[in-house]
Amino acid sequence: MFKKHLAWAVLPVAAVALAACGSSSDSKSDSGSGSAKNAANKTMAIITVDPSNPYWKAEVDTAQAEAKKLGYKTTVNAHNNDQTKQSNFIDAAISAKVSAIILDPAGAKESIGAVQKATSAGIPVFLVNAEIDQQGIAKSQIVSNNSQGATLGAQEWVKAMGGKGDYVELFGQPTDNNAKVRSDAYHGVIDQYPDLHLLQKETANWDRQQGKQKMEIMLQAHPNITGVIAGNDEMALGAIQALKDANKLSQVKVLGFDGNNDAAAAVANGEMVATALQPIVQGSTMAVDQADQYLKTGKTGANAEKQAINCVLITKDNAAKLHDFVVAQ
Amino acid sequence: MLARLKANRSAIIAEGRALLALVIIVVFFASMSSRFLDTTNLVIMTRHVAFNAILALGMLLVILNGGIDLSVGSTVGLSGMVAGYLLKGWEIPGTHQVAYPSVWVVILVGCLVGMLVGVVNGILVAKLNVAPFIATLGMMYAVRGLAELVGNGQTFTQLFGQKALGNTGFVSTLHDNVLGLPFPIWVMIVLTVLCSLYLTRTPFGRWLYASGSNERAAALSGVPVKRVQVRIYVLAGLCAGIVGLLLTADLSAAVPEGGSGYELNAIAAVVIGGAALSGGRGTVRGTIIGAFVIGFLVDGLVLIGVSVFWQEVIKGAVIIVAVVVDQAQQRLQKRRTAKQVSGPGSSPAAPAARSESTVMTRA
Numbered sequence: 001m002f003k004k005h006l007a008w009a010v011l012p013v014a015a016v017a018l019a020a021c022g023s024s025s026d027s028k029s030d031s032g033s034g035s036a037k038n039a040a041n042k043t044m045a046i047i048t049v050d051p052s053n054p055y056w057k058a059e060v061d062t063a064q065a066e067a068k069k070l071g072y073k074t075t076v077n078a079h080n081n082d083q084t085k086q087s088n089f090i091d092a093a094i095s096a097k098v099s100a101i102i103l104d105p106a107g108a109k110e111s112i113g114a115v116q117k118a119t120s121a122g123i124p125v126f127l128v129n130a131e132i133d134q135q136g137i138a139k140s141q142i143v144s145n146n147s148q149g150a151t152l153g154a155q156e157w158v159k160a161m162g163g164k165g166d167y168v169e170l171f172g173q174p175t176d177n178n179a180k181v182r183s184d185a186y187h188g189v190i191d192q193y194p195d196l197h198l199l200q201k202e203t204a205n206w207d208r209q210q211g212k213q214k215m216e217i218m219l220q221a222h223p224n225i226t227g228v229i230a231g232n233d234e235m236a237l238g239a240i241q242a243l244k245d246a247n248k249l250s251q252v253k254v255l256g257f258d259g260n261n262d263a264a265a266a267v268a269n270g271e272m273v274a275t276a277l278q279p280i281v282q283g284s285t286m287a288v289d290q291a292d293q294y295l296k297t298g299k300t301g302a303n304a305e306k307q308a309i310n311c312v313l314i315t316k317d318n319a320a321k322l323h324d325f326v327v328a329q
Numbered sequence: 330m331l332a333r334l335k336a337n338r339s340a341i342i343a344e345g346r347a348l349l350a351l352v353i354i355v356v357f358f359a360s361m362s363s364r365f366l367d368t369t370n371l372v373i374m375t376r377h378v379a380f381n382a383i384l385a386l387g388m389l390l391v392i393l394n395g396g397i398d399l400s401v402g403s404t405v406g407l408s409g410m411v412a413g414y415l416l417k418g419w420e421i422p423g424t425h426q427v428a429y430p431s432v433w434v435v436i437l438v439g440c441l442v443g444m445l446v447g448v449v450n451g452i453l454v455a456k457l458n459v460a461p462f463i464a465t466l467g468m469m470y471a472v473r474g475l476a477e478l479v480g481n482g483q484t485f486t487q488l489f490g491q492k493a494l495g496n497t498g499f500v501s502t503l504h505d506n507v508l509g510l511p512f513p514i515w516v517m518i519v520l521t522v523l524c525s526l527y528l529t530r531t532p533f534g535r536w537l538y539a540s541g542s543n544e545r546a547a548a549l550s551g552v553p554v555k556r557v558q559v560r561i562y563v564l565a566g567l568c569a570g571i572v573g574l575l576l577t578a579d580l581s582a583a584v585p586e587g588g589s590g591y592e593l594n595a596i597a598a599v600v601i602g603g604a605a606l607s608g609g610r611g612t613v614r615g616t617i618i619g620a621f622v623i624g625f626l627v628d629g630l631v632l633i634g635v636s637v638f639w640q641e642v643i644k645g646a647v648i649i650v651a652v653v654v655d656q657a658q659q660r661l662q663k664r665r666t667a668k669q670v671s672g673p674g675s676s677p678a679a680p681a682a683r684s685e686s687t688v689m690t691r692a
Contacts, residue, residue: 209584213377221364237582
């Protein structure tokens with residue numbers, strides 16, 4: 001008898017959960033107080049990768065806030081690097097007749113079709129964070145300069161290593177173009193130093209737990225390493241945890257990338273040598289501003305479709321000022 | 330009596346095969362790397378195994394019933410996130426006061442969260458008759474979403490607590506060594522013993538094997554099959570909750586995507602250990618050996634520096650080979666038992682069922 005009641009008790013819980021979802025999306029689509037009257041009731045569709053990662057969360061939060069400030073409603077979806085999902089969200093945006101789409105694309109080649117589909121339907125698309133392999137379809141492609149950021153990070157790390165020593169590399173998700181771009185830029189700097197030896201390269205799929213477990217085993221294979229380079233902060237933080245457990249953090253220099261809050265704290269207290277801040281807040285703001293400009297004037301106001309924003313090197317000197325992907329002036 | 334002896338032998342063979350795979354893996358990696366059999370390395374690898382083994386014990390219970398639980402990975406994430414949230418302080422709704430529950434409360438809540446997910450799974454499967462695959466697939470998404478909602482997508486770090494707040498010790502309790510071994514390994518050992526006793530020494534264990542072999546027959550002979558079903562999902566959820574807590578302490582951070590994909594590793598361990606996905610057959614010992622096979626294989630490949638793409642290929646191949654060999658052996662076994670017990674009116678199914686019930690007494 002009790003179980004029967006329990007079964008029914010689940011229903012109201014589910015209903016409340018649904019209601020909660022509904023109300024939160026309402027608050028998201030709150031239009032601003034009409035700072036731009038002609039934009040009233042217009043909607044921007046924001047399609048991102050995965051808001052559970054602080055980096056993409058900052059991307060979404062910034063774009064939403066900026067769009068709201070300019071008087072747009074917003075919808076937010078996440079494709080988790082799945083092209084089919086991305087395509088579905090684009091279809092949904094087209095049928096909802098949104099004014100513009102802010103998209104963090106899932107793959108440089110794979111996303112061309114999706115962007116084309118929206119453009120053909122008369123909806124301008126503004127790409128942020130990652131690019132596509134074709135120009136002339138999207139109105140803007142705003143990316144952070146991964147190669148430049150990784151070069152800066154690698155230079156700082158080489159300095160900390162004193163130009164010599166054995167190290168291992170934690171590589172990002174192999175299907176993600178940025179994993180290769182960053183790794184190539186790291187090696188562009190590091191490989192000029194013949195006394196720096198790469199002993200092993202493992203992928204940890206951008207993930208902190210995997211970074212830790214892979215690092216623990218690599219430490220067994222190579223107990224005397226003095227350096228770790230990681231394709232992003234999460235993997236670097238996992239490696240740092242493994243090094244702490246093995247009491248080896250003091251002898252090993254770790255390099256990250258992204259500039260999230262945990263990494264900023266790690267750099268500030270000396271656990272991580274450096275990280276490269278991707279100016280995602282700036283990029284996200286620019287994408288929304290350009291979308292707004294384009295809707296009002298037919299031009300984005302930028303000189304070129306492809307725009308690369310430089311990364312900022314975060315070291316002990318400026319780590320304390322870094323918060324939520326913005327360095328305080 | 331003779332049939333029982335034969336059945337015992339078949340159980341030994343089933344586990345022996347998994348054990349053989351483990352021995353091959355150990356010998357191979359030991360010959361490739363001198364570090365493999367180093368005590369420190371063995372302890373680290375066993376700690377990695379422990380997370381999967383605990384999940385696999387819960388998964389074994391579900392699979393013995395002929396079900397499957399795809400939501401355990403997400404439950405790991407949710408329990409970890411709830412623990413992280415509580416350690417950072419819980420703002421009591423309606424007031425501006427922040428409560429800092431002590432560590433044992435956090436641990437208890439983490440376990441309860443896992444059990445609650447299990448209760449929902451159990452109700453969906455047993456009461457609302459949703460197929461286990463679908464019910465737990467839905468819960469896999471829903472619970473992952475909840476895990477992300479807990480911190481609004483944020484990671485909780487610095488979970489050491491503060492002396493003044495009286496909530497220190499989460500990380501050190503669940504992570505540090507106890508009597509020379511990391512805490513997760515002890516949890517694995519204790520749960521293995523408990524689970525083994527539960528399956529072999531209690532009526533519930535017999536009910537589980539009976540209802541997994543033939544649910545209708547079990548129900549007709551008075552086994553409370555629905556109650557059994559709800560309970561196994563709750564226990565699988567509890568195991569996931571425990572792993573969520575252990576992983577959070579291990580990383581000293583609660584990440585919302587923690588444990589994603591773990592359900593598949595747990596299923597693989599159970600299957601390599603000789604359990605049948607159709608239910609009714611499988612042992613605790615086999616499952617634990619299965620978890621060691623996967624864990625040592627994955628870590629061993631990293632240790633000797635095999636490329637990551639080959640790591641995936643090899644792991645997949647080992648799972649497939651284990652099941653193929655198992656199937657071939659099952660067929661052989663059935664044919665043999667059918668021949669031996671053939672008498673007037675006995676169908677081939679009857680002896681097979683009997684051999685399974687004897688397997689259970691040896692779990």
